[in-house]
Amino acid sequence: MATSQPPIRLTSHKNFVYRLVFSTLTGRTVHISQIRPSSPTNPGLAPHEISFLRLLEAVTNGSQMEISYTGTILVYKPGLITGSAAGAGAGSSGGGVIRHEIPAGCTRGVSYFLLPLCLLAPFSKAPIKVLFTGPGVITSSTPTGDMSVDSVRTAILPLFNQFGIFNNIELRVLRRSNPGPNGRGGGGEVQLVFGHQVRLPKTLHLMNPGKIKRIRGVAYCVGVSASNNARMIDVARGILNPFVPDTYVFSDVSSAPLVPASDRNNPSAKKKTGLGFGLSLVAESSTGCLFSADVASPPSGGQPPEDIGKQCAYQLLETISKGGCVTTAAFPTMIGLMTMGSEDVGRLQVGRDIVGDESAIQLARDLVKFGAPGWGLRDASDEEKTGDVIISVVGRGIGNVGRKVA
Amino acid sequence: MIGKRKRDTTVVSRSKKDGDREESPAATKSSAKDIFRKFFEAQFEPLGIQSGAGAAQEESGFGSGFESDTSENSDSESEWSGITGEDNENVPVEVVDYTTTSTRADDLMDKRARKAFMTAKPPSFSTDLTSTTYHSKQSKDDKGDRDDEELNLKNDLALQRLLKESHLLESASELAPTGKNRHKALDLRMQELGAKNSLFHQKNMPSSMRKGIKAKAASKDEKRRREARENGIILEKPTPKSNSSRGRRERGVGGPSVGKFAGGTLNLSHRDVAQVQSSRRGGGNGRERGRGRR
Numbered sequence: 001m002a003t004s005q006p007p008i009r010l011t012s013h014k015n016f017v018y019r020l021v022f023s024t025l026t027g028r029t030v031h032i033s034q035i036r037p038s039s040p041t042n043p044g045l046a047p048h049e050i051s052f053l054r055l056l057e058a059v060t061n062g063s064q065m066e067i068s069y070t071g072t073i074l075v076y077k078p079g080l081i082t083g084s085a086a087g088a089g090a091g092s093s094g095g096g097v098i099r100h101e102i103p104a105g106c107t108r109g110v111s112y113f114l115l116p117l118c119l120l121a122p123f124s125k126a127p128i129k130v131l132f133t134g135p136g137v138i139t140s141s142t143p144t145g146d147m148s149v150d151s152v153r154t155a156i157l158p159l160f161n162q163f164g165i166f167n168n169i170e171l172r173v174l175r176r177s178n179p180g181p182n183g184r185g186g187g188g189e190v191q192l193v194f195g196h197q198v199r200l201p202k203t204l205h206l207m208n209p210g211k212i213k214r215i216r217g218v219a220y221c222v223g224v225s226a227s228n229n230a231r232m233i234d235v236a237r238g239i240l241n242p243f244v245p246d247t248y249v250f251s252d253v254s255s256a257p258l259v260p261a262s263d264r265n266n267p268s269a270k271k272k273t274g275l276g277f278g279l280s281l282v283a284e285s286s287t288g289c290l291f292s293a294d295v296a297s298p299p300s301g302g303q304p305p306e307d308i309g310k311q312c313a314y315q316l317l318e319t320i321s322k323g324g325c326v327t328t329a330a331f332p333t334m335i336g337l338m339t340m341g342s343e344d345v346g347r348l349q350v351g352r353d354i355v356g357d358e359s360a361i362q363l364a365r366d367l368v369k370f371g372a373p374g375w376g377l378r379d380a381s382d383e384e385k386t387g388d389v390i391i392s393v394v395g396r397g398i399g400n401v402g403r404k405v406a
Numbered sequence: 407m408i409g410k411r412k413r414d415t416t417v418v419s420r421s422k423k424d425g426d427r428e429e430s431p432a433a434t435k436s437s438a439k440d441i442f443r444k445f446f447e448a449q450f451e452p453l454g455i456q457s458g459a460g461a462a463q464e465e466s467g468f469g470s471g472f473e474s475d476t477s478e479n480s481d482s483e484s485e486w487s488g489i490t491g492e493d494n495e496n497v498p499v500e501v502v503d504y505t506t507t508s509t510r511a512d513d514l515m516d517k518r519a520r521k522a523f524m525t526a527k528p529p530s531f532s533t534d535l536t537s538t539t540y541h542s543k544q545s546k547d548d549k550g551d552r553d554d555e556e557l558n559l560k561n562d563l564a565l566q567r568l569l570k571e572s573h574l575l576e577s578a579s580e581l582a583p584t585g586k587n588r589h590k591a592l593d594l595r596m597q598e599l600g601a602k603n604s605l606f607h608q609k610n611m612p613s614s615m616r617k618g619i620k621a622k623a624a625s626k627d628e629k630r631r632r633e634a635r636e637n638g639i640i641l642e643k644p645t646p647k648s649n650s651s652r653g654r655r656e657r658g659v660g661g662p663s664v665g666k667f668a669g670g671t672l673n674l675s676h677r678d679v680a681q682v683q684s685s686r687r688g689g690g691n692g693r694e695r696g697r698g699r700r
Contacts, residue, residue: 160528169528170526250519
């Protein structure tokens with residue numbers, strides 16, 4: 001780079017992944033300080049954040065990161081998003097698929113990695129193919145607030161279609177896993193293939209939430225009886241069917257994953273982990289807006305599947321009741337793609353609660369720090385008095401800076 | 407697949423477990439009636455009809471809320487006793503389950519929907535469940551259409567060729583030109599596709615012969631035009647003569663830049679000599695410079 005801009009200075013561990021993603025997309029160096037400085041037991045970066053940095057290192061070329069001794073300060077200088085180009089990145093074996101191992105202590109679901117990676121992927125040089133594996137992959141939704149892999153596939157990935165990104169996108173769940181004991185670790189395996197790279201995503205105008213026309217869902221159980229699925233489905237359908245008759249929830253049963261648990265006596269010992277069940281529901285409106293809900297059994301257990309089904313159905317209804325065209329979970333992805341879009345005003349109608357959410361405001365502040373123009377907010381002028389807000393986002397029109405620098 | 411089968415069996419066992427299967431539809435029907443009645447009463451005044459056993463309230467909380475509603479709306483209505491708290495205490499709470507039985511969903515559709523949804527790809531919600539059979543039928547129709555289209559195209563091409571090349575045909579029985587005529591037809595097609603000149607165009611020939619050919623063609627054309635003019639027929643405008651002789655002719659590489667080389671001698675005309683003498687930057691200067699550099 002000819003001119004070296006000063007790093008963007010940010011504090012705290014909040015919105016960590018999206019800060020790094022926008023740093024990579026805009027090509028600006030970030031300096032994040034005060035990462036959990038007051039925690040007496042584990043200050044600094046958490047294992048999943050370190051793992052995400054490793055993932056970024058694998059899909060980019062030439063990125064540099066420096067972490068202070070205590071881990072409370074991070075300087076990240078982004079490189080080019082190369083994706084899984086042969087010869088570049090980490091894993092050159094196996095047809096350019098990057099193997100990303102997540103350590104056992106990870107408490108976050110794999111969607112924590114998938115969502116930001118999907119936001120990076122359209123601006124990559126080559127298709128991104130990442131295999132998430134290792135003893136920390138949790139495919140279900142987690143108590144830490146991550147959505148399940150099924151919701152990522154059914155509620156987030158279809159959103160890219162609205163930006164003209166639809167080819168060769170796959171998310172394969174090779175092995176399922178719920179969170180292990182104490183919510184740590186799992187044994188799942190997930191492969192993401194994102195093969196549609198664009199220069200600029202299309203400008204989006206999404207201002208009609210429409211009416212819900214169908215509900216789909218996946219009930220999954222790992223290492224427990226399949227009747228749990230049937231029970232969850234039964235209750236969830238009982239709640240949702242009176243609203244939307246076109247409700248189908250599919251059941252997926254899998255055995256428990258085995259993770260190596262080597263001890264002194266038996267080095268090749270394995271143990272089962274990640275038992276549990278969960279439900280992922282997606283509602284689709286007549287205009288193609290997607291609303292998702294996710295509930296899984298807690299790692300401590302003790303909750304009957306009926307409760308999970310009921311909670312999930314109610315959560316879906318709550319998500320829909322918040323209004324707008326996007327959910328809180330999909331908000332960063334949509335806004336990120338709109339911000340990276342062409343220099344044109346895109347509009348998005350969202351519910352008042354969603355835009356007033358802490359994470360949304362944090363995202364807005366971070367985007368401003370990264371040089372994006374502020375959002376224009378105005379009340380949606382609709383007859384139904386939903387109280388929605390229309391966000392106008394001006395695209396930066398830069399697409400991928402890293403590609404140009406190369 | 408295994409999960410699917412298991413789910414089926416559980417559904418079956420549930421329906422068996424219900425036991426009073428004959429009663430449950432009646433209960434739901436009456437409960438539906440109950441809802442309608444409640445709605446009506448909320449709008450207007452309570453009805454005098456006593457509800458059946460199936461119309462019992464599902465929860466005491468709901469019942470009490472409903473009661474307060476009615477009491478607000480119609481204090482004076484005496485015949486409506488409402489559902490009182492004491493009643494709820496006495497009568498065992500009946501739970502009305504609104505879950506509809508899933509027997510209606512036929513297995514085939516379920517399977518198809520499952521296939522569409524449970525893939526690695528993000529599901530495209532555009533494919534409708536009900537329209538799948540229609541799609542398959544349509545695709546078959548599409549195939550038939552495509553075949554027809556192909557045949558039409560073929561026939562069209564044959565007709566076009568016949569129209570263009572029919573003057574070459576000797577008899578009406580044979581629709582494809584043969585022998586010499588085939589070559590002529592091929593030549594026509596080549597020219598139509600953009601060949602510069604005809605395959606039969608002779609490149610080298612004595613100039614007298616070429617002049618003769620040109621003169622003959624010109625006289626033929628002139629004769630045609632004259633006859634047409636005399637008969638009052640309007641013809642197309644004569645094509646403008648291409649004045650190819652004007653301007654500088656393309657010369658081959660390695661030829662003399664000045665004069666004319668013929669029979670092993672370079673002949674310079676007066677004009678050439680004058681040109682060489684007059685020009686400052688003639689060949690001589692350049693050559694000298696080149697030698698100096700060498």
